[in-house]
Amino acid sequence: MGLIHEVDYGTPESQAEKQVTLIVDGKPVTVPEGTSIMRASMEAGVEIPKLCATDMLDSFGSCRICLVEIEGRNGTPASCTTPVSEGMVVHTRTERLDAIRKGVMELYVSDHPSGWNEERGTGLSEFDKVATEVGLEENRYGLDGRNHVAPGNGSLNIDYLVRDESNPYFTYDASQCIVCSRCVRACEDVQGTFALTIEGRGFESRIVAGMSENFVESECVSCGACVQACPTDALREKTVLEHGMPERSVVTTCAYCGVGCSFKAEMKGDEVLRMMPYKGGDANHGHSCVKGRFAYGYATHRDRILKPMIREKISDPWREVSWEEALAHTASEFRRIQHQYGRTAVGGITSSRCTNEETYLVQKLVRQGFGNNNVDTCARVCHSPTGYGLGQSYGTSAGTQDFDSVEESDVIVVIGANPTDAHPVFGSRMKQRLREGARLIVIDPRRTDLVRSPHVKADYHLALRPGTNVALLTTLAHVIVTEGLVDEQFVRERCEWDAFQDWAGFVADEANSPEVVSSYIGVPAEDIRGAARLYATGGNGAIYYGLGVTEHSQGSTAVMAIANLAMATGNIGRRGVGVNPLRGQNNVQGSCDMGSFPHELPGYRHISGDATRAIYEELWGVKLDNEPGLRIPNMLDAAVDGSFRGLYVQGEDILQSDPDTHHVAAGLAAMECVVVQDLFLNETANYAHVFLPGSTFLEKDGTFTNAERRINRVRKVMEPKARYADWEATQELARALGLDWNYTHPSQIMDEIAATTPSFANVSYELLEKMGSVQWPCNDSAPEGTPIMHVDGFVRGKGRFIRTEYVATDEKTGPRFPLLLTTGRILSQYNVGAQTRRTENVVWHDEDRLEIHPHDAEQRGIRSGDWVRVASRAGETTLRALITDRVSPGVVYTTFHHPLTQANVVTTDYSDWATNCPEYKVTAVQVAPSNGPSDWQVEYEEQARRSRRIAPLAAE
Amino acid sequence: MSPDKLVYQANQIAKFFHSKPHDEGVAGVAEHINRFWEPRMRRQFFEMIEAGHAGFDTLVVEAAAQVRPPPPAQTVPG
Ligand code: SF4
Numbered sequence A: 001m002g003l004i005h006e007v008d009y010g011t012p013e014s015q016a017e018k019q020v021t022l023i024v025d026g027k028p029v030t031v032p033e034g035t036s037i038m039r040a041s042m043e044a045g046v047e048i049p050k051l052c053a054t055d056m057l058d059s060f061g062s063c064r065i066c067l068v069e070i071e072g073r074n075g076t077p078a079s080c081t082t083p084v085s086e087g088m089v090v091h092t093r094t095e096r097l098d099a100i101r102k103g104v105m106e107l108y109v110s111d112h113p114s115g116w117n118e119e120r121g122t123g124l125s126e127f128d129k130v131a132t133e134v135g136l137e138e139n140r141y142g143l144d145g146r147n148h149v150a151p152g153n154g155s156l157n158i159d160y161l162v163r164d165e166s167n168p169y170f171t172y173d174a175s176q177c178i179v180c181s182r183c184v185r186a187c188e189d190v191q192g193t194f195a196l197t198i199e200g201r202g203f204e205s206r207i208v209a210g211m212s213e214n215f216v217e218s219e220c221v222s223c224g225a226c227v228q229a230c231p232t233d234a235l236r237e238k239t240v241l242e243h244g245m246p247e248r249s250v251v252t253t254c255a256y257c258g259v260g261c262s263f264k265a266e267m268k269g270d271e272v273l274r275m276m277p278y279k280g281g282d283a284n285h286g287h288s289c290v291k292g293r294f295a296y297g298y299a300t301h302r303d304r305i306l307k308p309m310i311r312e313k314i315s316d317p318w319r320e321v322s323w324e325e326a327l328a329h330t331a332s333e334f335r336r337i338q339h340q341y342g343r344t345a346v347g348g349i350t351s352s353r354c355t356n357e358e359t360y361l362v363q364k365l366v367r368q369g370f371g372n373n374n375v376d377t378c379a380r381v382c383h384s385p386t387g388y389g390l391g392q393s394y395g396t397s398a399g400t401q402d403f404d405s406v407e408e409s410d411v412i413v414v415i416g417a418n419p420t421d422a423h424p425v426f427g428s429r430m431k432q433r434l435r436e437g438a439r440l441i442v443i444d445p446r447r448t449d450l451v452r453s454p455h456v457k458a459d460y461h462l463a464l465r466p467g468t469n470v471a472l473l474t475t476l477a478h479v480i481v482t483e484g485l486v487d488e489q490f491v492r493e494r495c496e497w498d499a500f501q502d503w504a505g506f507v508a509d510e511a512n513s514p515e516v517v518s519s520y521i522g523v524p525a526e527d528i529r530g531a532a533r534l535y536a537t538g539g540n541g542a543i544y545y546g547l548g549v550t551e552h553s554q555g556s557t558a559v560m561a562i563a564n565l566a567m568a569t570g571n572i573g574r575r576g577v578g579v580n581p582l583r584g585q586n587n588v589q590g591s592c593d594m595g596s597f598p599h600e601l602p603g604y605r606h607i608s609g610d611a612t613r614a615i616y617e618e619l620w621g622v623k624l625d626n627e628p629g630l631r632i633p634n635m636l637d638a639a640v641d642g643s644f645r646g647l648y649v650q651g652e653d654i655l656q657s658d659p660d661t662h663h664v665a666a667g668l669a670a671m672e673c674v675v676v677q678d679l680f681l682n683e684t685a686n687y688a689h690v691f692l693p694g695s696t697f698l699e700k701d702g703t704f705t706n707a708e709r710r711i712n713r714v715r716k717v718m719e720p721k722a723r724y725a726d727w728e729a730t731q732e733l734a735r736a737l738g739l740d741w742n743y744t745h746p747s748q749i750m751d752e753i754a755a756t757t758p759s760f761a762n763v764s765y766e767l768l769e770k771m772g773s774v775q776w777p778c779n780d781s782a783p784e785g786t787p788i789m790h791v792d793g794f795v796r797g798k799g800r801f802i803r804t805e806y807v808a809t810d811e812k813t814g815p816r817f818p819l820l821l822t823t824g825r826i827l828s829q830y831n832v833g834a835q836t837r838r839t840e841n842v843v844w845h846d847e848d849r850l851e852i853h854p855h856d857a858e859q860r861g862i863r864s865g866d867w868v869r870v871a872s873r874a875g876e877t878t879l880r881a882l883i884t885d886r887v888s889p890g891v892v893y894t895t896f897h898h899p900l901t902q903a904n905v906v907t908t909d910y911s912d913w914a915t916n917c918p919e920y921k922v923t924a925v926q927v928a929p930s931n932g933p934s935d936w937q938v939e940y941e942e943q944a945r946r947s948r949r950i951a952p953l954a955a956e
Numbered sequence B: 001m002s003p004d005k006l007v008y009q010a011n012q013i014a015k016f017f018h019s020k021p022h023d024e025g026v027a028g029v030a031e032h033i034n035r036f037w038e039p040r041m042r043r044q045f046f047e048m049i050e051a052g053h054a055g056f057d058t059l060v061v062e063a064a065a066q067v068r069p070p071p072p073a074q075t076v077p078g
């Protein structure tokens, strides 16, 4: 297995239809009009040396290394900036060109460490290769003049900059820089952060981050695009500087967020040296964020538990045992519990971090092995309302578009989502489109980065009061209906007309007008009207939404309200439009698809359907229960009631991620056998009796399904550190329970999924190998998958309009709890932070902070950085304050990445009416100055510390 | 689950279906409970309905007739 080498064509692909034929060094080649000579040559197999060009960026034409001669034209034009034309005859290697190139390189080298015989960098950069290619042997300019290289060369060198090592993952060594500006353009065009500039002119010009700060203090978000773009060793991964270039690579999929970026895991020996974004990945097209690119260190962190462990009571220390013993113990405990308390007294939780195949096996274990449907997933706490809402309106539970669709959007509506932080690579794509002129409406209580960032400004920011989404979405519909902006032709052709009329009558009611609604949602009526008009009439309108929509007591209703808006304006069923949930974790979509919900078999088919059950009954040789099983909150309730006693949790930390921590803890504590399978002793493991070591995405084969329904391959790059990949551990457990499972590779699990699930019918590892990735539905009517859904008709036939009456949450502010707390996440950390906290990413976020408006802070005598106590009727916690006008008066905000903060101690057990998705986004709280961590936090730390003890092995 | 919580959740469902025509609303509440409530919850639900628990929304009370009775509680492995 070697290093995968992706061809760099030098300039981006031209989308033109017209083809042009030319001759390069005697070889004819046909390319689309608008292609550069450089790219056309590469396609003909002739590589022209280049420094400032790369195919991720538009050409710039500054280095003058890529010159060519064209018959019939004077001079030596740059091939990267010169487009092809019909019949052109190009020569890329002539004596004249060789001489010019050599001259140019010589100049570069005279002010570059390699010219100074200094051993720096890798010696293997693109720059070094070009130097060899052009046959550079001498440096006639000498080394005595002004230069950027020698740290003084005897005397003080004002042009010398010391290396910037501030970023934990890469260095910037200015002396290696040739000012080709590839990094600056990558930061602007690809990432959209604008952190880098060229300071000074001519000889004095340098690349600087921010206002000449070091990288970590600048606005740089450490996406790595500049490092990838740099042709020298000026910007380079620290791991590569330390260990040299990688030797082999494997294409796989990031295990962090729902964008699902493709990466080449580049290895040396058994170690991952770096993760390089894969240009062939259809979700990310060669871009990445700090998490996927750099934050993989948790995979080898010393906290990882590599041996199975068991204990009698949760107050005992852990005892390391063999896999055999742990599995036999677990199986006998589950059987005992079922014997004693009934078949339905046990259940399982699947993980949105694990692969489709692993999730499928856990639900199979529960349904086939436990004989009940008590299986749920943490998607419950994030996107279950999406499943319910879109299912009701359109007939399927998934985003309607692929990411590329945003390139054709004219109006982008972002609701309760923060893509630049939570889905950064897609956020960058969205920003590209916004810089090209698409209009933007942001609906969010907080001023997210998207509202105002370099070269992006929202046309409308509707900063509504937390908890009033449905009122706002319905009043937008009111404007669209009453001002006659409905796309009637679309509605008549594609939707149920009666339901539409009923709905139109409902939204048109005066009570839903912006003028009335404005008073309680806190958004001016004219802004509501303006935004509604813009969405309805501005061209292709696309809605992207996140947890700020779903995590409410009316989460499902809000999803339906969004679906209504898109149908009413005809914004569904083609590129550039649609309704798109932005999924939190990497495989939320997949875990939902795979039958993780207690009422659904894979492919969203209700468990009460006899025909569907029959498919599995025949294959698995058991009778399946036709009753829905318990959802996570129900499991905890039933545990407290005594009728639920055993739980198998794969790769989830329900104690930290689920609402009302006290209630979760009480439920777990009431169980007799809690089995946690994870990388680390997570918070839930404090209540576990069995711990099975998990495996990282680097240690297994499988697939993840991203937010655009794209099934991406996960490929094993190293052996499981704890003997089993997660799917193997589940299989071993199933065998210990007496099931006859014999999968030898995850591809066989996928074959079973395809054979039993119509929307996956044609999915196979061979197909994925061939196509790279595929978007479901993928079956005989869409053999290569489905980038855009509902094109000719909705999955359910006709689209259904549904009344969405606003019901205020019962979580209300009052004299005791006058502020509304809402929660979110930030770029560098991921979910409950178990992985990212174990990487250098902590330099960007070492604690959760409470954002509070200056007005509210002043009233309470709080200064930025003070410890404050946040109390709700559920509980209280303490953290430090950050005073900012990003939040409105009356609203406070925090993230939930650190266990000590336990924001969920404060959140209540209110939940979505349809799915029980917790109402994370609204909690009434009071905030007051405090001296430090609360009693509960101190106690919790102590309890956690005690329950993590591992007994020393007895001397043999 | 605590009776209050069960009533609360049932009434939350009813609140959504109140915006529908009456009969559709009743059917909607029942269907929702049938599709998503595990037998234990339905068992408790019926016990409370039969005991005439006062807290339920009228739509919930009306829907009860269309809620599927849970299978008998069992305590042996199945
Ligand atoms: S790492 Fe990303 S954000 Fe930072 S300077 Fe480079 S391109 Fe810009």
Ligand code: SF4
Residues within 6 Å of the ligand: A254, A255, A256, A257, A258, A259, A260, A261, A284, A288, A289, A290, A291, A292, A293, A423, A424, A425, A426
């Ligand atoms: S965390 Fe998300 S955006 Fe970042 S690299 Fe991974 S999949 Fe891509």
Ligand code: FES
Residues within 6 Å of the ligand: A049, A050, A051, A052, A053, A060, A061, A062, A063, A064, A065, A066, A078, A079, A080, A081
């Ligand atoms: S590569 Fe064409 S000018 Fe630099």
